[in-house]
Amino acid sequence: MSSRAYRPYRPEEDFxxxxxxLTVAPTTPKAGEEVTLTATLTNTTRIALRDTVLYLAVDGAGKPSGLGSLAPGAKAxxxxxxxxxxxxxxxxxxTAHAVFDVHRxxxxxxxxxxxxxxxxxxxxxxFDNKGIASDELFTVADIxxxxSALxxxxxxxxxxKPGAEVTYDGVGFTWPDAEPGTEDNVVSTGQTVLLSGSGSRLAFLGTSTWGEGKGEGKVLYADGSEQAFSVAVPDWYGAHGSAAVVVPYRLLPTGRDDIPVSLFVFDVALQDRELQAVVLPKVSDGLLSGVPALHIFAMTVA
Structure with a gap:
């Protein structure tokens, strides 16, 4: 810290x-593209901000800039x-992160x-959700x-089993090759996933929690065209007649619960064009207890 004189620091009055x-340009960058981060720190306090350092960072890695002393009313x-x-x-x-001395x-x-x-x-x-636990360690996941957990x-x-090749509704899927307690599915919130190739169907294997998972998505084709689609996937609880597979029991925070749960196949009929990406259905803003969420474990073009 500096040895310079400080105005008395009175947090109840001064601070x-x-x-x-923070602004980022461009606002929709691509991988490998340059971005410009611009941050402004304004001293709205009644004291000087001493030995100020401003850090600008991308995913935690960044660059510090020394601002020195910032007088009341000044900005940098x-x-x-x-x-x-x-x-x-x-x-x-x-991230823009400013650190400064407020008193000696x-x-x-x-x-x-x-x-x-x-x-x-x-x-x-x-993948952003841990949906599968083991019968011995049943609290390592939360679907x-x-x-609760599979x-x-x-x-x-x-x-x-992890990495298993399975076929449901005439479509082959690869089950996530993930150990219990690791990320094994994506909560569908409108993420974009790159695709290549072509086919007649884009099929998903998943399930919903806390009610029917309903939302809108888009298929993006290499020629720039788009195809909207909607899904309505039933809740996982119980043995559904429309299920692709019924799992004999699930796990609760207290242990095994002998109520079956269901996984479903849902799909989109594709146009005869080269694929570029899929925008997953916007069903929720993330995982919240009591709010319907759609979990996707596998996806394939057939």
Whole structure:
């Protein structure tokens, strides 16, 4: 810290956190593309912010800039131009983080953040939920926001072992090659997943929790055209007549629950064009107890 004189620090009078703003350009970058982060720190307090450092970061890796002393009412702006990783995918977080001394023996900080979502290179790359636990360690997963889970042993009893090749409704799927307690499905919130090839059907294997999973998605073709589609996937609870596979029991926070649960195949009839990507149905904003969510474990073009 600096040895310079400080105005007396009276937190009850002097200090409401000064704002820092952050902008990112372009607002919809692509993997490998350069982005410019611009942050402005405004000292709205009654004291000087001493030895101020402003950090600009992309996914936690960034660049510090020393701002020195920022007098009351002053502001400072810094920009940083950097390239996203060539293999970047999914959500990319941008952060502006300012650290400063507020009195001789203490410091404080403020932060602003933003994010963009790049296309995922595969469905597995989009996995963001741990839905499968083991019968021995049944609390390592949470498929519904209330600590319930699919059982790895129950899934294996119906042919769904990690990495298993299975066929339902005339379509072949690869079950996630994931150990219990690791990410094995994506909660469908409008993520974009890259695709290639062509076919007559885009089929999904999944299920819904807390009610029917309903939402709108899009197929994106290489020629720039789009095809909207909608889904309505039943809740997992019980043995449904329309299920692709019925799993004999599930796991609760208290252990095994001998109520069967169902997984379903749902699909989109494709146009005769080369594929580029799929925008998964926007069913929810994430996983919340009591809110319908659609879980996708596998996807294939047939």
């Amino acid at each position: 409401l956190a000064p704002p820092v703003t 702006t810094r920009s940083w131009r950097t390239a996203l990783d060539a293999d970047a995918e999914g959500e990319i977080a941008f 023996n203490g410091s404080d900080c403020v932060r602003a953040s933003s994010s963009v979502r790049l296309p995922n290179r595969s469905l597995a790359g989009a 519904d926001g209330s600590r 059982s790895a042993q129950a899934l294996a009893s119906v042919g769904l």
